[in-house]
Amino acid sequence: MGPLEGLKVLDLTRVLAGPYCTMILGDLGANIIKVEMPVTGDDSRHFGPYQNGESAYFMSLNRNKRSMTLNLKNEHGKTLLKELVKKVDIIIENFRPGTMEKLGLGYETLKTLNPELIYAASSGFGHSGPYSKKPAYDGVVQAMGGIMSITGAKGGEPMRVGPSIGDIAAGLFTAIGVLAALNHKNLTGIGQKVDVAMLDCQVAMLENAIARYVVTKDIPKPAGNRHTSIVPFEPFDTLDSKIVVAAGNDGIWKRFCGVADLNDIVDDDRFKTNPKRNENYDTLRPLVAKQMLKKTTDEWGKILDDAGVPNGPINSVDKVIENEQVLARDMIVEVDHPVAGPLKMPGIAIKLSETPGAIETCAPLLGEHNKELLKEFFDYSEAEVDKMIEEGIL
Amino acid sequence: MGPLEGLKVLDLTRVLAGPYCTMILGDLGANIIKVEMPVTGDDSRHFGPYQNGESAYFMSLNRNKRSMTLNLKNEHGKTLLKELVKKVDIIIENFRPGTMEKLGLGYETLKTLNPELIYAASSGFGHSGPYSKKPAYDGVVQAMGGIMSITGAKGGEPMRVGPSIGDIAAGLFTAIGVLAALNHKNLTGIGQKVDVAMLDCQVAMLENAIARYVVTKDIPKPAGNRHTSIVPFEPFDTLDSKIVVAAGNDGIWKRFCGVADLNDIVDDDRFKTNPKRNENYDTLRPLVAKQMLKKTTDEWGKILDDAGVPNGPINSVDKVIENEQVLARDMIVEVDHPVAGPLKMPGIAIKLSETPGAIETCAPLLGEHNKELLKEFFDYSEAEVDKMIEEGIL
Numbered sequence: 001m002g003p004l005e006g007l008k009v010l011d012l013t014r015v016l017a018g019p020y021c022t023m024i025l026g027d028l029g030a031n032i033i034k035v036e037m038p039v040t041g042d043d044s045r046h047f048g049p050y051q052n053g054e055s056a057y058f059m060s061l062n063r064n065k066r067s068m069t070l071n072l073k074n075e076h077g078k079t080l081l082k083e084l085v086k087k088v089d090i091i092i093e094n095f096r097p098g099t100m101e102k103l104g105l106g107y108e109t110l111k112t113l114n115p116e117l118i119y120a121a122s123s124g125f126g127h128s129g130p131y132s133k134k135p136a137y138d139g140v141v142q143a144m145g146g147i148m149s150i151t152g153a154k155g156g157e158p159m160r161v162g163p164s165i166g167d168i169a170a171g172l173f174t175a176i177g178v179l180a181a182l183n184h185k186n187l188t189g190i191g192q193k194v195d196v197a198m199l200d201c202q203v204a205m206l207e208n209a210i211a212r213y214v215v216t217k218d219i220p221k222p223a224g225n226r227h228t229s230i231v232p233f234e235p236f237d238t239l240d241s242k243i244v245v246a247a248g249n250d251g252i253w254k255r256f257c258g259v260a261d262l263n264d265i266v267d268d269d270r271f272k273t274n275p276k277r278n279e280n281y282d283t284l285r286p287l288v289a290k291q292m293l294k295k296t297t298d299e300w301g302k303i304l305d306d307a308g309v310p311n312g313p314i315n316s317v318d319k320v321i322e323n324e325q326v327l328a329r330d331m332i333v334e335v336d337h338p339v340a341g342p343l344k345m346p347g348i349a350i351k352l353s354e355t356p357g358a359i360e361t362c363a364p365l366l367g368e369h370n371k372e373l374l375k376e377f378f379d380y381s382e383a384e385v386d387k388m389i390e391e392g393i394l
Numbered sequence: 395m396g397p398l399e400g401l402k403v404l405d406l407t408r409v410l411a412g413p414y415c416t417m418i419l420g421d422l423g424a425n426i427i428k429v430e431m432p433v434t435g436d437d438s439r440h441f442g443p444y445q446n447g448e449s450a451y452f453m454s455l456n457r458n459k460r461s462m463t464l465n466l467k468n469e470h471g472k473t474l475l476k477e478l479v480k481k482v483d484i485i486i487e488n489f490r491p492g493t494m495e496k497l498g499l500g501y502e503t504l505k506t507l508n509p510e511l512i513y514a515a516s517s518g519f520g521h522s523g524p525y526s527k528k529p530a531y532d533g534v535v536q537a538m539g540g541i542m543s544i545t546g547a548k549g550g551e552p553m554r555v556g557p558s559i560g561d562i563a564a565g566l567f568t569a570i571g572v573l574a575a576l577n578h579k580n581l582t583g584i585g586q587k588v589d590v591a592m593l594d595c596q597v598a599m600l601e602n603a604i605a606r607y608v609v610t611k612d613i614p615k616p617a618g619n620r621h622t623s624i625v626p627f628e629p630f631d632t633l634d635s636k637i638v639v640a641a642g643n644d645g646i647w648k649r650f651c652g653v654a655d656l657n658d659i660v661d662d663d664r665f666k667t668n669p670k671r672n673e674n675y676d677t678l679r680p681l682v683a684k685q686m687l688k689k690t691t692d693e694w695g696k697i698l699d700d701a702g703v704p705n706g707p708i709n710s711v712d713k714v715i716e717n718e719q720v721l722a723r724d725m726i727v728e729v730d731h732p733v734a735g736p737l738k739m740p741g742i743a744i745k746l747s748e749t750p751g752a753i754e755t756c757a758p759l760l761g762e763h764n765k766e767l768l769k770e771f772f773d774y775s776e777a778e779v780d781k782m783i784e785e786g787i788l
Contacts, residue, residue, distance in 0.1 A: 003578035056605035129722030150556030162544030177744035179573035184397035192748035211450035328523030354586035
């Protein structure tokens with residue numbers, strides 16, 4: 001049982017930002033009704049790679065959801081959506097701003113049908129401002145929002161973040177907005193619109209880059225993997241791969257020297273304090289690097305752990321999904337799909353003691369729950385549903 | 395007024411993950427009581443750069459919070475904390491697991507004092523598993539969680555993400571966990587523990603990298619700035635800087651050729667469809683790159699916008715905070731501080747129609763609200779508070 005048990009969410013979202021948000025809500029127990037275009041469905045059903053013809057991308061984002069098809073350009077389809085809106089708590093969409101209004105399904109219309117409705121919209125640039133109607137992709141938003149300008153090798157080109165952080169961040173902020181609005185609705189019975197822009201979320205995640213710039217007027221640049229003020233605090237090559245060593249203070253530095261056969265330099269005036277190590281970085285780095293090359297990452301990991309020196313390997317995805325801590329926390333789960341078979345995917349990152357939620361079902365086939373949902377919400381018979389499919393409504 | 399108005403949050407967090415979470419809750423109207431160590435306070439008060447002696451880093455993360463000092467190693471201090479726990483809805487901490495228990499303030503103790511309490515803990519590796527007690531820094535978690543292994547130039551080294559995404563993601567997931575638990579508490583009166591690990595959040599954000607690996611067994615690597623399957627969809631150098639062009643489908647490609655003086659190749663068999671453009675990428679890229687060099691990024695931006703071709707500059711932070719869309723969405727706000735003066739920082743990324751929240755106060759001085767809070771919660775007199783400060787309790 002999850003903390004959002006009983007909450008009904010009408011999910012009109014496609015591809016990534018929206019589905020990521022509703023996946024989190026579903027993992028926490030919300031009842032997610034995924035509404036998809038007839039025949040084609042969510043675009044991401046057609047993104048490879050495939051396992052037995054089913055998109056792994058789609059399956060990893062749409063567990064715990066039921067799918068119904070609905071043609072929103074058809075009048076009967078619109079009527080059905082409006083009837084559904086009266087019976088749910090939340091509707092979430094990630095269309096380009098204006099699309100829902102064009103369909104006659106904008107927030108101003110829907111809220112008259114259900115004043116308690118929480119209407120969440122996740123879009124590239126948001127529902128206001130001069131860029132509102134512009135199309136956006138993750139790659140565009142990462143560029144415009146500043147994160148690329150501070151990611152990458154020192155002195156090198158701006159670099160995009162590997163995962164689609166533009167979409168994922170918007171999904172997370174949308175989930176927060178929906179749940180905050182839910183608190184207000186629980187207490188007052190009043191719903192509202194939640195408007196989250198991918199670009200806004202990028203700005204909100206720039207962290208200290210804005211503070212640094214406005215105070216110093218130095219424009220932040222890609223700074224590579226080295227910590228800007230603590231030494232040593234960066235990756236080093238080992239005998240077989242790489243390891244990050246993070247000597248966060250002078251005590252850790254001493255312990256590190258003890259186990260890394262660097263006792264000859266531990267009391268060297270050039271390296272005794274962090275400011276001195278920073279100042280003499282170019283002299284120090286090769287001395288440390290030489291030592292780190294002498295053992296494997298696993299060997300160093302054990303030695304540094306025992307000495308209380310924060311460290312970690314740079315895990316590739318194959319290593320991440322086998323990591324003992326990741327597995328101990330159920331952060332990789334295997335979900336069985338009737339067509340695709342078993343598929344590994346990330347678990348639930350929010351661990352709750354009383355109502356932990358669960359991954360109860362795999363991603364749905366397109367329209368898999370048409371009959372179930374139309375029976376549940378409207379008491380339609382199977383024959384009526386079949387007729388609506390024939391007529392292109394579902 | 396925010397959607398979390400009236401919610402009382404006891405905030406024991408320091409530096410980044412926890413303060414980022416409570417900042418979001420505070421922006422949405424929660425009453426954040428920041429509990430800090432006497433004399434030194436939150437470590438990040440001592441992180442540069444400073445404006446009139448006040449840390450810009452600290453100020454940009456701690457608006458909308460009131461500060462009280464409390465010595466948690468002092469018996470009287472512990473008693474005060476326990477009394478506060480009886481009077482709040484939520485407590486959030488980001489100590490290393492075990493720290494609260496050592497202080498005699500673990501969840502099992504606190505929940506007996508307030509069964510409705512939501513206790514949120516954000517830590518490096520979480521409150522379970524073999525790495526639980528290990529120290530973690532953002533740099534270590536980004537390495538271990540896989541994000542570095544898929545960020546960076548194609549064929550190049552794994553690269554960390556510029557902002558501290560390890561901390562920020564944990565802050566966002568913690569906020570979601572707290573608000574989901576709040577829904578359960580609102581409906582049942584039952585509180586619970588929310589346990590969020592930075593490492594778990596990294597795994598949850600790997601997006602399709604896990605799906606790709608488990609299906610294909612190809613280990614995802616840094617892939618640079620080019621879209622893996624759509625062409626052209628990457629940054630190009632312009633006359634004065636760079637621009638990302640994102641031709642998401644063949645229609646966009648045609649419109650792009652029209653305005654980029656590429657009509658001689660638009661119907662070329664080698665480039666007619668996206669699969670062909672992908673196949674002949676090495677031939678196509680220089681042809682496009684040559685055109686893009688002919689105008690400035692601003693000039694291209696206008697031309698491509700008019701043609702409906704998704705595009706965007708790679709903004710550095712100085713450009714981000716002056717961007718017209720960012721400003722139109724109030725995503726850069728200036729907050730006045732009594733000592734530091736005005737400071738620009740990110741606004742609220744969640745736009746709510748009925749209860750939008752607000753940035754009402756700047757970051758607090760250390761212990762600024764001792765008297766106000768102790769009067770409010772316990773009706774202590776100013777003289778009593780002064781005595782507790784003298785005794786090292788506050």
